[in-house]
Amino acid sequence: MGLLKPSRRSEAGYRLYQEADLTRLQQILALKFLGFSLTEIKAFLGASPVELHDALEQQRDMLQERRRQIDGVLEAIDRAQLAIHSNGKPWDSVVDVIRAIQMSQNEDWQSKYFTDEQRRVMEDLSKGAYTPEAKAAMDARPAWTKEDQKRVDAQYAALYDGVRQAVASGEDPGGDRGQQLAGQASALIEAFTQGNPAIAAGLQKFWESHEQLPREQRPVQVPLTEEEEAFLNRAKQVCQERRGD
Numbered sequence: 083m084g085l086l087k088p089s090r091r092s093e094a095g096y097r098l099y100q101e102a103d104l105t106r107l108q109q110i111l112a113l114k115f116l117g118f119s120l121t122e123i124k125a126f127l128g129a130s131p132v133e134l135h136d137a138l139e140q141q142r143d144m145l146q147e148r149r150r151q152i153d154g155v156l157e158a159i160d161r162a163q164l165a166i167h168s169n170g171k172p173w174d175s176v177v178d179v180i181r182a183i184q185m186s187q188n189e190d191w192q193s194k195y196f197t198d199e200q201r202r203v204m205e206d207l208s209k210g211a212y213t214p215e216a217k218a219a220m221d222a223r224p225a226w227t228k229e230d231q232k233r234v235d236a237q238y239a240a241l242y243d244g245v246r247q248a249v250a251s252g253e254d255p256g257g258d259r260g261q262q263l264a265g266q267a268s269a270l271i272e273a274f275t276q277g278n279p280a281i282a283a284g285l286q287k288f289w290e291s292h293e294q295l296p297r298e299q300r301p302v303q304v305p306l307t308e309e310e311e312a313f314l315n316r317a318k319q320v321c322q323e324r325r326g327d
Contacts, residue, residue: 083120083124084124085106085110085120085123085124085127086103086106086107086110087103088103089102089103106127109127109141110123110127112141113126113127113141116141116144116145116148116229116233118233119273121269121272121273122233122237122269122273124269125237125241125266125269125270125273126236126237126240143232144229144232144233144236147229147232148229155179158178158179159179161178162178162179199301200301201301203295203299203301204301204302207288207291207292208284208288210287210291211284211285211287211288211291212280212281212284212287212288213280213283213284215280216278216280216281216283216284219278219280219281220281223276234270234274237266237270238270240266241263241266241267241270242304242305242306242310244259244262244263244266245263245306245310245313245314246306246310248260248263248313249307249309249310249313255313255314255316255317255320256316256317256320260313260316260317260320261317261320261321261324263314263317264314264317264318264320264321265321267314267317267318268318268321271285
């Protein structure tokens, strides 16, 4: 997939790597360990170069959150083992382990990201956007977790950073940089829809309705100026035209 390419090759044909390649390899392995798919990793790393310190800090935060969840499950397992050895009610403790795992997967993380009003607006927009077919397909997927949200937030942050830099540099949306950013945006959408046309149509309708709301009432605030949003939209339009979509 081109995630890691040698900087050059020796006369004998051996792949030669530099320190920058080692940094990229570290990022790939860390993101893969955290559960990113190769497609998601490609989208993430396709952004503008990120300082190593910032990349490591981001990975550290994700790992700490995962460790907190694992610690909760381990504590439940310890209690179950203690109950077994003390001839208590081991199956009650096993049920506690199951609950701890479920809680770590399905904790109400959304309240940390959105207010009750924002969640209500998003639910209303979703009801009007997705068909029963799309809703059934989405319900069949694993529950969207806090880790999923943090991962996607990081990917979008990288995308938006690239857009800001491109606009600041006065680049053409149809140029190489603009098309690279358009590809990142498309990869993020593809990862969410998983190629399901019903979900894709619903998502498009959701965002169209979302953009019709007054800016201050939109539950999802895109951290781009109007000029930067226009750049990204134009880049995506050019990308679609060149593909013949």
